[in-house]
Amino acid sequence: MTMIQVRNLMKSFGENHVLKDISIDIAEKEVVCIIGASGSGKSTFLRCLNRLEDITSGHVLIENVDITSKKTNINKVRQEVGMVFQHFNLFPHKSVIENIILGPMKARGVPKIEAEQQARELLGKVGLSEKEKAYPASLSGGQKQRVAIARSLAMNPKIMLFDEPTSALDPEMVGEVLQVMKQLAKEGMTMVVVTHEMGFAKEVADRVIYIDEGLIVEENEPLQLFNNPQNERTKAFLSKVLV
Amino acid sequence: MEVIMKSLPYLFDGLQVTLKVFVIAIIIGFFLGLIVALLRLSPFFILRWIAKFFVDAIRGTPILVQLFFIYFGLNTLEFISLDRMTAGILTIAINAGAYYAEIMRAGIQSIDRGQDEAARSLGLTNVQSMKFVILPQAFRRMLPTFTNQAIISLKDTSLLSVIGIADLTQRGQVQIAATFKAFEIWIVVGVLYFIIIYLLSLLSSFLERRFKLS
């Protein structure tokens, strides 16, 4: 089944045409990694998938629902599409568990007891059971990102979007976050991951997409794309990042 | 000394009126400010414009003129009749509201955009994001500025004596007329204001410390 369909997606900020013409299908349980140079439009693309950015033209369908349509209740769609940010964006005035139960309680109307129970299970899953009452300020970067992932998962999303989830982390904390993401992939989550972690892409991705100047230049299975890139621009990019 | 002891009960009555006006006005002003701040941040040009006009008009005129306009000016209109208390409270509230609106707008805008994005990615509506994520953080950040403005509003209430509201200042004047002890009475009046304002700032730093802990 196709989870995400993108058709002729274009996105401009004024005169700056960031996404020029992007079409792609992403299947259920597929893990897609997006790579590309800084400013090439990776984040913008990801943010169009849950309409954090308004789409200039084209269509994005999530489970066959056109989120560009005015009639679509975007809040409902977003409940099914989790997003993890480079800078975590935890709510600093709320404890770890309060961060996690906010979405289920307010967006889905889950009773508090139930939401807390689920939050504890998720905290166990990301290895942070003992941090339930802690505030974000007291956590390390890796812990923050794992809480952020748990917070997204609490909505029971069908799709998870990750925008450079490990870029803001100290090197020694990258592993613990990638570990959680690998586990998710194994459980069959549909994932779109913007990343500079080529090792992760190689190991986990079903498909890697190279974006440059707002266009998909090349896409392939990770081993194919990394070892045998077809396009000159892909080659140039990879030679810079794969040292 | 005896004179002071004798006039204290009257001054306390005045203090009660001052506090009543202050509390009611500051509550109305707070919500007025919140509404105006949200209008200023709304996507609709006309609403933003109305809110900005209101803020500029209030901030660009003396509060005494506002008081006279509301009490004497508006009351010349046939369908309006405000007693002095209502007019007084309204003036303080509207004035505070305009300043609160600016404080809140700045506070809301100072919250990182990522907070709203995270909230909305979870499926929260704009209103829920504002209510549960943005405003609680903004209010904490604004608390010291809030207190400052509240203290200014408290001092502004003493202007209401000019339309004959029996607040602390007006009672002071009355007591002086009766006793001719201007020096002593004004000192007592000043000390009473000072105590209230001091308590306000204590409350504020207490709240600030509590928020810091969480």
Ligand SMILES: Nc1ncnc2c1ncn2[C@@H]1O[C@H](COP(=O)(O)OP(=O)(O)OP(=O)(O)O)[C@@H](O)[C@H]1O
């Ligand atoms: N809100 C915005 N307003 C105006 N321009 C923007 C906005 N967001 C992104 N852009 C522009 O769009 C282009 C692509 O940005 P984007 O963040 O998608 O790149 P990226 O591939 O994610 O880069 P990075 O690897 O640095 O995160 C850049 O030129 C950027 O300046």
Ligand SMILES: [Mg+2]
């Ligand atoms: Mg980016």
